[in-house]
Amino acid sequence: MKLKSLFLVVFFFGFQMASFAQCAMCRASVENNVSNGDTSIGAGLNSGILYLFVMPYLLAAVIGYLWYRSSKKKKAKLSLR
Numbered sequence: 001m002k003l004k005s006l007f008l009v010v011f012f013f014g015f016q017m018a019s020f021a022q023c024a025m026c027r028a029s030v031e032n033n034v035s036n037g038d039t040s041i042g043a044g045l046n047s048g049i050l051y052l053f054v055m056p057y058l059l060a061a062v063i064g065y066l067w068y069r070s071s072k073k074k075k076a077k078l079s080l081r
Helices: 002-019 022-033 042-079
Strands: none
Touching: 002 042
16 A cells, blocks of 8 residues: 555656746747737646646545545444444
């Protein structure tokens, strides 16, 4: 179990390190398009940032709800015995 956990941590941090390099590329692309009068790429980039911001919180909320519901069912089973 510890090996699996270690593998997941290394896997996620590995992808995080690769994604840091994209920031300058996105900024340059948006600056070039805005200087040419096209603002649609900037709006799409903002939507993507909001999507990436909300998803971890939404995932945590769903997992928390499922955990709560599961523990409530277990308590109900124990009280019937």
